[in-house]
Amino acid sequence: MTAIHQQSGSTMQAAPQNPALSRLKARRKRWLDVHLWLGLTLGFLLSIYGITGSFLVFYAEIDEWLHPDLLTVERPAEIEYRPLAEIFTAGKTVMPQNAKHVFSVYPRNGNAAFKLRYQFPTSDNETERWLVGVNPYTAQVTGKMLLTRSGDWLPATFIDCVFELHYALLIPSEDISAAIVGISAALLIISTLTGLIVWWPLTGHWRNALTFKAKAGKVRFNYDLHKVSGFYTLLVMLPVLFSGIYMVLPHNVVPVLELFSPVTYRYWFQSTPPHPWAPAIGMDQAVAIAFKQYPQGRPHWIYGAAEPTKTYTVCQDGVDAPGSILQRRCTVIDRYTGKILDRDDPSLPTATAGEIFTHWQWPLHSGQAFGMPGRILVFITGLACPVLFVTGFIRWRQKRQGREVRPARRGV
Secondary structure, X not given: OHHHHHHHHHHHHHOOOOHHHHHHXXXXXXXXXXXXXXXXXXXXXXXXXXXXXXXXXXXXXXXXXXXXXXXXXXXXXXXXXXXXXXXXXXXXXXXXXXXXXXXEEOOOOXXXXXXXXXEEEOOOOOEEEEEEEEOOOOOOEEEEEEEEEOOOOOOOOHHHHHHHHHHHOOOOOHHHHHHHHHHHHHHHHHHHHHHHHHHOOOOOOHHHHHOOOOOOOHHHHHHHHHHHHHHHOHHHHHXXXXXXXXXXXXXXXXXXXXXXXOOOXXXXXXXXXXXXXXXXXXXXHHHXXXXXXXXXXXXXXXXXXXXXXXXXXXXXXXXXXXXXXXXXXXXXXXXXXXXXXXXXXXXXXXXXXXXXXXXXXXXXXXXXXXXXXXXXXXXXXXXXXXXXXXXXXXXXXXXXXXXXXXXXXXXX
């Protein structure tokens, strides 16, 4: 009986492994090395992007909480907003004569103020950007605050610091910061996809791959936390990373997209003055022109034409079009003639697949494509980024220490 047992054991050891499974495991080992080194080298940046991105999902609410006197107002009963011209004029009264109105944010609800942004050169050849709050019901200024000064390394407000850290890593040069952020995001997409390859259960044990092991020790818990966090945030992580690349490197991404479908990028349009002394229409007139296209739309962002060749762009929410999930539309307007240069509208018959794809990028990046549930998903995914980095680093240290211990034991 002992002989039979020994023969059986010898037969089991000699049995060849499944060749296909062996090849898959060897291939996964190579992808694991790629995933490991991308995670170790870029995991800290991923953590920065994730944490700051989670803040920015709710940046308007956070900003109002930090500056309630400036950014919130009491909502009166049955009183409509004052005309836009009055609101913009009120903001101008507390700014220097050479200040340019570059951006406006429409109140997000009945208790929010108009946010008007201005920039102007100072006597020491620097540029300052200021935010002015205006009560939409009375056209009275609620206050103002400095946002950034070109000579300063850090912006003056918390939210602007978070924005600069998220989109530019606080790097002064726009070209360098855009290249670093864009390339690192592209490599993080590769890291995410290789993580999926490494996670994939080759033996079909899906339950183990999708859940935590019960009553596991610290080592196994850390491993499960890494794999589960990575898998359940994958579908949000990939579009958020790609849309981030699109927003910081549009001049590089759009030509690639145009290989598959024509793309119209609204920020590339310019205004052409009919003569050097041609007057520009007001920002309130630009909003009125946009309203004619989308009467039911609620203005959100209003881009001012700060330079002679710049255009007005009015972005509206709540535009309900048949067959269109997104309710956001942006209208690009010539600052001199009021002519509509472009409509970022995926429901138009002329909209190409490339234009529909680019239209989705900011709503996906911010989570606003799917309302509050979408914002919460992006918020959670952002918080998962430092978890992935820390658990991955711990896992690497554990395996490295294990390899160091085994040779020492054999030497004993």
